Amino acid sequence: MRFASLGSGSRGNATLIEAGGTRLLVDCGFSARETEQRLARLDVTADTLDAMLVTHEHGDHIRGVGAMARRYQLPVWMTGGTRRSHRCGDLPYLNSFSSHQAPFMIGDIQVTPFPVPHDARETVQFTFSANRLKFGMLTDSGAVTPHIVELLQDCDALMLECNHDPIMLADGPYPPKLQARVGGRLGHLSNRQAAELLSRIDHGRLRHLLAVHLSEKNNRPQLAKEALLDVSAKLEACLTISGQDEPTDWLEICSG
Numbered sequence: 001m002r003f004a005s006l007g008s009g010s011r012g013n014a015t016l017i018e019a020g021g022t023r024l025l026v027d028c029g030f031s032a033r034e035t036e037q038r039l040a041r042l043d044v045t046a047d048t049l050d051a052m053l054v055t056h057e058h059g060d061h062i063r064g065v066g067a068m069a070r071r072y073q074l075p076v077w078m079t080g081g082t083r084r085s086h087r088c089g090d091l092p093y094l095n096s097f098s099s100h101q102a103p104f105m106i107g108d109i110q111v112t113p114f115p116v117p118h119d120a121r122e123t124v125q126f127t128f129s130a131n132r133l134k135f136g137m138l139t140d141s142g143a144v145t146p147h148i149v150e151l152l153q154d155c156d157a158l159m160l161e162c163n164h165d166p167i168m169l170a171d172g173p174y175p176p177k178l179q180a181r182v183g184g185r186l187g188h189l190s191n192r193q194a195a196e197l198l199s200r201i202d203h204g205r206l207r208h209l210l211a212v213h214l215s216e217k218n219n220r221p222q223l224a225k226e227a228l229l230d231v232s233a234k235l236e237a238c239l240t241i242s243g244q245d246e247p248t249d250w251l252e253i254c255s256g
Contacts, residue, residue, distance in 0.1 A: 001253045002131045003157065006030070006038040008074050008139075008212035009244035015137065015159065016042065019174045020108030025052045025068075026126065026137065029060040032067035038247050046072050050108050052080040055140060056120035057085040066091060079113070081122025099124045113150045116141035119186040123235070127151055133253050135159070139213045142187040144197045153201050157253045159209040160197065162224035162241075163188035169218040177194035188213065191227035191250045208251045209235055 006014040012029035016039070023044070028035055036046050038086065052074050055061055066088030069076050075093035081239070083096050097104065099115035099122050110129040115122070117189045127136045136152040138144075139161035152158065169183055169190075181187050189197075194211070209226050221241045230237055234241075242248050 001128070001130050001135060001157075002137055002250045003113065003159070003208075003210075003253070004042055004241040004250050005159070005210060005212055005248045006035065006042075007244050007247060008242040009214060009216060011244055012063065013139070014038070014064075017109065017128055017135065019103040019128070019133075022050050022107030022109045022130075023048055024036050024106060024109060024128075024190075027055055027061040028052060028068050030064050032064050032071055035064050035068060041247050041255060042140060042250060046147050049074055051075045051077060053083055053106075053111070053126065054086070055125060056123040057082050057087070058120055058140070061140070062086060062088060063065065069093075071088055077111075079122040082120070085121040087215065095156065105127075112151065115183055117143050117145065117186050119181065127155065131255070133157075133255065135253060137187070138197070141189055142183075142185040142247065144189070144200075149197065149200050152197070154205075155201070157210070157251065158201075158203075158204060158206055159210040159212055160192045160194050160228075161189040161213040162191045162211045162227065164190050164215045164218040165220070165223045166190050166192065168223075169215075172218045174218070180252060182215075182218070188215075191219065191224050192225075195227045195231050198228060198235070202233060203235065206235070206238055207253050209239050210242055210248065210251065211239065214241065214243075216244065 001019040015026040103112040136155040
């Protein structure tokens with residue numbers, strides 16, 4: 001199994017996951033053209049994608065979904081709440097699921113959705129399993145629930161939101177209402193909240209820790225790194241921080 005971020009932040013998010021003969025794109029917050037260009041940097045063409053999954057209907061996660069789905073006749077999976085809220089136009093193959101859905105298969109990959117607190121209709125995140133390996137995603141969540149901790153407990157790799165530093169958010173350019181939204185229970189995880197989650201799971205088994213969705217105005221990569229390494233200095237060996245403008249390299253998850 002391997003994965004890569006095509007870019008992550010308020011201007012667009014997309015994550016590529018591959019296992020066996022299956023290739024999935026989670027969210028598509030870039031235009032179709034930009035998505036194709038970013039895929040090409042990973043030596044991937046869009047016509048080799050098997051499906052897209054959508055976490056929620058905010059533009060930085062769904063902007064290119066409709067165009068990509070129609071151009072490449074891609075099945076799209078989203079919750080019923082997101083389905084009622086999306087503005088993607090007609091989708092050729094649309095599959096709905098519940099945020100409490102039992103695990104389901106897309107090709108060679110087992111997908112487990114789980115609900116997260118965020119200010120959208122029915123926001124979900126996922127774990128993906130194949131060949132006894134497990135990759136977990138947690139972004140766009142204003143809080144960490146016991147259910148989230150349980151679902152992310154056995155991950156071999158984790159993509160984790162480190163959206164903001166609370167001091168930078170409070171002293172930054174956002175008006176009070178937006179500060180309250182970002183820092184509230186239905187907003188985004190701070191560096192400190194991300195670190196607290198790490199301290200509650202078996203982070204010693206992680207082969208990759210990918211920090212994502214860093215705010216360009218309310219965070220700095222060094223602050224996110226320091227918060228995560230406060231949990232364990234050993235995490236530095238597996239830590240990657242995703243930026244907004246470039247894809248990460250492929251991150252391989254291997255057994256043993």
